[in-house]
Amino acid sequence: MKKQKITKTAVVAVVGRPNVGKSTLANAFAGEKVTIVSPKPQTTRTRVYAVTSRAGIQFVFVDTPGFHTPKNRLDEYMEGAVKSSFGGADAVLYIIDRDRQDDELERLIRDSAIPAILVINKIDALESKAELLPVIERYSAAFEHIVPISAQKGDGVEGLLELLSSYAKDGEALFPEGMTTDQSDSAVVGELIREKLLICLNQEIPHGTAVEITKFSERIDTEIIDVEATIYCERQSHKRIIIGKNGAALKRVGEMARRDIERFMGAKVFLQTWVKVKEDWRDRPGLIKEFGYVSDR
Numbered sequence: 597m598k599k600q601k602i603t604k605t606a607v608v609a610v611v612g613r614p615n616v617g618k619s620t621l622a623n624a625f626a627g628e629k630v631t632i633v634s635p636k637p638q639t640t641r642t643r644v645y646a647v648t649s650r651a652g653i654q655f656v657f658v659d660t661p662g663f664h665t666p667k668n669r670l671d672e673y674m675e676g677a678v679k680s681s682f683g684g685a686d687a688v689l690y691i692i693d694r695d696r697q698d699d700e701l702e703r704l705i706r707d708s709a710i711p712a713i714l715v716i717n718k719i720d721a722l723e724s725k726a727e728l729l730p731v732i733e734r735y736s737a738a739f740e741h742i743v744p745i746s747a748q749k750g751d752g753v754e755g756l757l758e759l760l761s762s763y764a765k766d767g768e769a770l771f772p773e774g775m776t777t778d779q780s781d782s783a784v785v786g787e788l789i790r791e792k793l794l795i796c797l798n799q800e801i802p803h804g805t806a807v808e809i810t811k812f813s814e815r816i817d818t819e820i821i822d823v824e825a826t827i828y829c830e831r832q833s834h835k836r837i838i839i840g841k842n843g844a845a846l847k848r849v850g851e852m853a854r855r856d857i858e859r860f861m862g863a864k865v866f867l868q869t870w871v872k873v874k875e876d877w878r879d880r881p882g883l884i885k886e887f888g889y890v891s892d893r
C-alpha cells in the first residue's frame with residue numbers, strides 16, 4: 597500500500613503526574629520504545645517526541661517529565677520542560693489514573709486555552725469499569741472529551757488518534773517519514789541503559805544516575821554495533837552498589853539493556869559500561885548541562 601502524503605500535522609503535549617503512563621502511551625503511539633518507562637516516578641527527564649502518522653496526518657506527541665514539586669536543580673529543569681511543552685501544541689492529553697490526578701496541572705491546562713482531552717489510563721488494572729464512574733463524574737464539567745485507555749495493552753490508542761485528527765492543522769510533515777522520534781539513536785541507547793538502572797536498583801540511587809554514550813559505531817562489513825557507556829552516579833557508595841558483588845549488578849543491567857538496544861537498532865550490539873562518581877551533579881548546573889539536560893526554553 598502506498599503511503600499517503602502528509603498534508604496535516606498535530607502537535608500533542610502529553611502531561612500528567614509522575615507514573616500515570618505518559619511514556620508508555622507515547623511509545624504505543626510511536627510503535628516502539630522511544631521513551632523509557634519504569635515503575636519509579638521521575639523516569640522521564642527531558643522532553644521526547646514520539647512520531648506517528650495516519651491517513652495523511654502526522655502526529656507529534658511531546659512526552660514530558662511528570663509534574664511534581666522541584667527538589668533540586670534537575671527537577672527545576674524538568675518542570676520547565678513540562679510547561680514549555682504546552683507552547684505551540686495543537687492539543688493536550690492530560691493523563692490521569694485512578695490514583696494520580698493534579699489540580700495545579702489542571703489549572704495550567706485550563707489557563708493555556710489549548711484544547712485538552714482527559715485520558716484515564718490503566719483501565720486494565722481496574723477490578724470493574726464502575727470504578728471509573730466517580731472519576732468521570734468529577735471531570736465531566738471541565739473536559740469535553742474523557743477517554744479511558746490502557747496504554748500498556750494498546751486499548752483505546754487508535755481511538756485517541758482518531759479524536760486527535762480533528763485538531764490537526766494544514767502543513768507539511770515535521771519529521772521525515774518513518775522517523776519515530778526526534779532523539780538520536782545514541783540518546784535512546786543511553787536512556788535504555790538508564791531505564792535498566794531504574795528497574796534494577798532501589799530507592800534514590802538510580803535517580804542520581806546519568807548515562808553518557810562515549811562510543812557508538814558500526815563495525816565495517818558486519819552488522820555489529822559497538823557501544824561504550826559511562827554511568828555517572830553521586831556517591832562512591834552508590835558506585836559500589838551499581839557494580840555489585842563481582843560486578844554482578846552491572847552485568848545484569850548491561851545484559852537487559854543490550855537486548856533492548858538490539859531490538860531498537862535491529863542489529864547485534866556489543867556493550868561495555870563503566871561507572872564514575874560525580875558528587876551531587878543534580879545540583880550543579882554545569883554538570884546537568886554536560887549530561888545533555890539543556891534547556892530549550
Ligand SMILES: Nc1nc2c(ncn2[C@@H]2O[C@H](COP(=O)(O)OP(=O)(O)O)[C@@H](O)[C@H]2O)c(=O)[nH]1
Pocket residue numbers: 612613614615616617618619620621632633634635636637638639640662717718719720721745746747748749
Ligand atoms: N497496568 C497498567 N500499567 C501501566 C499502563 N501504562 C503504564 N503503566 C505502568 O505504569 C508505570 C509508569 O509508566 P510510565 O509510562 O513510565 O509513566 P510516566 O511517568 O507517566 O511516563 C510503569 O510501571 C508502566 O508499566 C497501563 O495501561 N496499565
Ligand SMILES: [Mg+2]
Pocket residue numbers: 618619620632633639640660661662
Ligand atoms: Mg515518563
